[in-house]
Amino acid sequence: xxxxxxxxxxxxxxxxxxxxxxxxxxxxxxxxxxxxxxxxxxxxxxxxxxxxxxxxxxxxxxxxxxxxxxxxxxxxxxxxxxxxxxxxxxxxxxxxxxxxxxxxxxxxxxxxxxxxxxxxxxxxxxxxxxxxxxxxxxxxxxxxxxxxxxxxxxxxxx
Amino acid sequence: xxxxxxxxxxxxxxxxxxxxxxxxxxxxxxxxxxxxxxxxxxxxxxxxxxxxxxxxxxxxxxxxxxxxxxxxxxxxxxxxxxxxxxxxxxxxxxxxxxxxxxxxxxxxxxxxxxxxxxxxxxxxxxxxxxxxxxxxxxxxxxxxxxxxxxxxxxxxxxxxxxxxxxxxxxxxxxxxxxxxxxxxxxxxxxxxxxxxxxxxxxxxxxxxxxxxxxxxxxxxxxxxxxxxxxxxxxxxxxxxxxxxxxxxxxxxxxxxxxxxxxxxxxxxxxxxxxxxxxxxxxxxxxx
Ligand SMILES: Cc1cc2nc3c(=O)[nH]c(=O)nc-3n(C[C@H](O)[C@H](O)[C@H](O)COP(=O)(O)OP(=O)(O)OC[C@H]3O[C@@H](n4cnc5c(N)ncnc54)[C@H](O)[C@@H]3O)c2cc1C
Numbered sequence: 001x002x003x004x005x006x007x008x009x010x011x012x013x014x015x016x017x018x019x020x021x022x023x024x025x026x027x028x029x030x031x032x033x034x035x036x037x038x039x040x041x042x043x044x045x046x047x048x049x050x051x052x053x054x055x056x057x058x059x060x061x062x063x064x065x066x067x068x069x070x071x072x073x074x075x076x077x078x079x080x081x082x083x084x085x086x087x088x089x090x091x092x093x094x095x096x097x098x099x100x101x102x103x104x105x106x107x108x109x110x111x112x113x114x115x116x117x118x119x120x121x122x123x124x125x126x127x128x129x130x131x132x133x134x135x136x137x138x139x140x141x142x143x144x145x146x147x148x149x150x151x152x153x154x155x156x157x158x
Numbered sequence: 159x160x161x162x163x164x165x166x167x168x169x170x171x172x173x174x175x176x177x178x179x180x181x182x183x184x185x186x187x188x189x190x191x192x193x194x195x196x197x198x199x200x201x202x203x204x205x206x207x208x209x210x211x212x213x214x215x216x217x218x219x220x221x222x223x224x225x226x227x228x229x230x231x232x233x234x235x236x237x238x239x240x241x242x243x244x245x246x247x248x249x250x251x252x253x254x255x256x257x258x259x260x261x262x263x264x265x266x267x268x269x270x271x272x273x274x275x276x277x278x279x280x281x282x283x284x285x286x287x288x289x290x291x292x293x294x295x296x297x298x299x300x301x302x303x304x305x306x307x308x309x310x311x312x313x314x315x316x317x318x319x320x321x322x323x324x325x326x327x328x329x330x331x332x333x334x335x336x337x338x339x340x341x342x343x344x345x346x347x348x349x350x351x352x353x354x355x356x357x358x359x360x361x362x363x364x365x366x367x368x369x370x371x372x373x374x375x376x377x378x379x380x381x382x383x384x385x386x387x388x389x390x391x392x393x394x395x396x397x398x399x400x401x402x403x404x405x406x407x408x409x410x411x412x413x414x415x416x417x418x419x420x421x422x423x424x425x426x427x428x429x430x431x432x433x434x435x436x437x438x439x440x441x442x443x444x445x
Contacts, residue, residue: 002166019166019209020199041159043197044349046263055237055266061196062267065166066189066213109263130348131261 004068008033009077017064024048024059026067027074035076035104039133046132049105050074056112058131075104078111086156087111090149091142098136106132110146118154120147161199165208175212175324176299182208184321189213190233190272193264218271218326221245227293227329232271237262239270249330251290251339251359255282258341261349271325274310277317277380279414280351282343284311284381289357289373293329298322304329311380336361336368338442342435343375344427346418352376353418354427356384356407358435360391367391367400367440377428378412386410387432396440404433 001016008031017026027033027050036059039047043061050059051073078085087110090096097103106129113120113128120128125143134142167182169175179186185207189195198204212218218233221242228248230239239245239256246253259265259273259282273283274294286292287307294305296319310318319325343355355375361368370391372384386406394403413424 018163020161020163022160022196022200025160041200043193043264046261049263052266056263057266058263061193061264063166063192063196065168066192066211068168112262128262131263 002065002068004065006064006067006069007071009072009074015064019063019065021064022060023050023052023057023062023064023067023072026064027059027072033074033076036074037101037104039101039105044131044133045102045105046109046129047102047105049108049132051108051112054112054115056109056131073108075107078107085111086152087114087146087149090145090152094141094145094148096138096141096145098138102132102134102136106134106142110149113146114150114153118157119150122147159200159202161196162202162205164199164206166211167208168211168214170214170216172215172217172297172324172326175210175215176297176322179210179324180299180322182210186210188275188324190275191235191268193260193268194272194276194278212324218324223248224329227331229327229329230270231327232275232325233269234271236260236265236268236270236273240265248332249290251286251341251357252283252330254339255286255341255343255355255357258282258343258352258355264349271328274328275317275319275325277311277313277315278351279311279314279378279380280376282341282352282355282375285355285373285375286341286357287328287373288381288383289359289371290330290333291371292331294318295326295329297324297326302326314379333359333361336363338362338439340435340438340442342431342438344431354413354424354431356428356431356435358432358439360436360439362396362440365396367394367396367436370436370439372407372432372435374407374411374428374432376414377408377424378414382411384409384411384428384432387436391436396437400436400440401433404429404436407432 039045187206189209189211357373386409390403407428408425413421
């Protein structure tokens with residue numbers, strides 16, 4: 001067992017974990033944060049994307065011990081005081097989901113993308129989300145939602 | 159899937175890492191970004207007794223301008239390489255190829271040195287390493303040695319690294335003014351590995367190609383230089399003769415057969431992609 005200290009969605013945790021425990025299993029099974037789903041389990045689909053020290057990562061391909069001393073944000077930590085994150089709101093408004101399975105990962109990857117590029121072109125959104133697969137073929141609405149969120153975040157940015 | 163159990167060791171200096179690796183014995187492995195190793199562990203295609211995580215060894219990370227070459231620390235992430243102003247200015251071919259690796263989330267974790275140490279001929283960086291004659295700085299408990307790219311890749315997933323050795327970083331020689339670059343990658347879906355890739359650097363003057371370096375991705379068990387092309391383009395005008403030269407791209411190669419392509423199709427791709435890469439590199443603004 002190895003002791004880790006992490007901050008997940010604003011709360012500090014200390015836990016003893018087996019080195020082979022994957023971050024996504026730690027989040028779901030130990031912390032109960034089932035908002036992050038497991039899709040392919042082969043690092044391809046991006047459903048399990050979370051932010052690790054602010055950058056998008058596929059949590060099925062990171063060991064919990066590698067996240068020691070890090071800050072993790074999951075889909076459960078992006079809204080504040082019951083107010084949705086602009087990206088969440090835009091996904092709702094633009095109907096950017098059908099079954100919803102890829103949505104947590106799509107939203108986390110989009111938040112990361114918008115940090116680098118607050119006004120992405122359609123192509124930039126598609127490139128930025130190339131590691132996230134939607135099998136309901138919802139990409140058009142997803143791209144629209146990310147660009148709508150970008151616009152809203154630019155307007156409300158201080 | 160869940161990997162088999164292993165011990166986890168996390169050194170904070172290179173010396174400590176070398177000691178831990180030596181003490182952990184032959185069944186220990188270095189863990190960098192984990193984006194090639196963890197998928198193997200999950201599929202239980204590998205079951206090391208211990209992982210030595212070099213992810214927090216500060217001296218292994220970062221990009222430095224060292225006069226006649228750029229030094230890229232082994233654990234510098236793909237994302238850091240792509241965004242490095244030093245890489246962009248002095249070895250843009252590295253940035254161009256790295257930007258095609260997988261997707262943003264994978265590039266946040268996967269490392270420059272990990273990609274090279276993994277020695278996957280389908281990886282995008284090994285062909286760039288041979289095209290640019292990079293030098294690999296390798297540490298062991300008994301000292302340090304330098305391995306040229308031409309001697310680093312031995313076979314499919316096999317590099318010149320011995321058990322107990324750690325790749326500390328890579329020297330990328332600066333080519334100087336007058337060079338143009340391009341990395342042309344053919345893959346069937348976004349974020350997929352290259353079916354074939356071609357890394358090209360050309361030096362031009364007055365509309366003529368003076369010199370070219372051409373590296374091939376996934377045209378055999380190790381990355382290779384297309385020396386026939388390099389020979390044929392020397393002194394050629396940057397026009398129709400480039401197509402002719404590119405026709406020699408598959409000479410001496412031994413492309414694999416897999417789900418994505420048969421060898422004859424890969425040979426065809428190598429010729430077509432080399433032509434495209436030469437055209438783009440010849441049109442690339444000089445640094
Ligand atoms: C979905 C997906 C898509 C991908 N697509 C591409 C692609 O299109 N093109 C491409 O090039 N790559 C691709 N990759 C691979 C990616 O680039 C990996 O980051 C890279 O192959 C390995 O780097 P790493 O830091 O993750 O190494 P790890 O997985 O940590 O290690 C890989 C191997 O190298 C050894 N090693 C690592 N660092 C060192 C060191 N410093 N010294 C000695 N040995 C070391 C390890 O022991 C291990 O054997 C993809 C990966 C995934 C998961």
